[in-house]
Amino acid sequence: MYEEVYAEMVAGGIAAKLDTPIWLDKTGQIVESEEEAFGMKTQYILTHPQKLLIVDEVRSNTSQAKDGNCGGEKYLVPNELRPQIKAACKDTHFTMLGFTAASSEPVMCAVIFATKELDPTWVLGLDPFSPWVSSDDNDNQIKQNMGKGKIHPLGPECEFMGKTIPTFCCCSESGSIMAELLTQMLMTIDKHDVFE
Numbered sequence: 001m002y003e004e005v006y007a008e009m010v011a012g013g014i015a016a017k018l019d020t021p022i023w024l025d026k027t028g029q030i031v032e033s034e035e036e037a038f039g040m041k042t043q044y045i046l047t048h049p050q051k052l053l054i055v056d057e058v059r060s061n062t063s064q065a066k067d068g069n070c071g072g073e074k075y076l077v078p079n080e081l082r083p084q085i086k087a088a089c090k091d092t093h094f095t096m097l098g099f100t101a102a103s104s105e106p107v108m109c110a111v112i113f114a115t116k117e118l119d120p121t122w123v124l125g126l127d128p129f130s131p132w133v134s135s136d137d138n139d140n141q142i143k144q145n146m147g148k149g150k151i152h153p154l155g156p157e158c159e160f161m162g163k164t165i166p167t168f169c170c171c172s173e174s175g176s177i178m179a180e181l182l183t184q185m186l187m188t189i190d191k192h193d194v195f196e
Contacts (some may be wrong), residue, residue, distance in 0.1 A: 006044045014048040021147040049102035049193060050161065056100075057177060062092040093175040099158075099189065106158040107194070110185050114175025123169045126154035161194040 009015035022030050023037035031037050040075070044054060077083045093114035099107040113122060130151040135141035146152045155167025168188050170181050189195075 006171055009044070009046075009052065012051075014051045015044050016047050018043045018045060040188075046102055050105065052102035053107060053189075054100050054102060055097050057095050057097045059093065059095045059175065060095075063089055065184065073102060095175050097177065097185070099185070101160070105160055107160045108158055108168060108185070109156050110170070111155060112175055112177060112181060113169070113171040114173065116173055117169045118169065123154065127151055127152055127153050129178045150171040159169045163192045163194050165189065165192050165194070 006015060006017070010017050019194075021041035021043045022045075023032070023034060023041055024039065025031045025036055026038040028049075095112040095114075097110040097112070099110070101107055124146065127150070130149065130153070132151055133141065133144040135144055146154060148154075148157075155169065157167070158165045165188075168185050170184065172178055172181060
């Protein structure tokens with residue numbers, strides 16, 4: 001199976017096959033002995049690691065009902081107040097996917113919400129500690145409150161190959177990745193012209 005994957009990478013021009021296997025260290029540099037090496041011998045070298053994408057998914061839930069008091073945190077409040085920490089108790093499942101190049105650069109963050117229909121306000125995000133900027137012009141007011149450090153920070157943006165790629169948000173009933181969603185994600189990366 002691995003031979004087929006490496007053959008595809010060689011055919012795609014992002015890897016090269018060597019005549020004899022070699023040892024590599026953690027940084028990808030050729031070393032002489034197994035003691036200096038990290039991993040097994042290989043006959044393949046990535047020639048363009050920035051063109052090989054790796055994606056990892058992490059599922060989560062916004063509910064903190066079963067989190068418990070982890071770590072024994074203590075909170076100080078004035079004598080006349082009772083310590084109360086607000087926490088989300090409603091189940092809201094989602095999946096995060098991080099697209100990373102083999103060169104270790106982040107490429108794109110994707111979020112799949114577990115729902116039939118995506119609410120556009122979810123894409124905005126919410127930072128309740130940022131101030132609201134008021135304006136008479138409603139369209140301008142929305143723009144003034146969106147972006148890093150604002151009340152609607154949006155998702156994380158990735159700087160890759162000189163391009164800024166925003167978070168990709170979508171939905172599926174299960175909150176899981178499906179072929180058509182993965183296709184849309186890859187098309188979004190492609191629209192930013194980061195690869196030839």
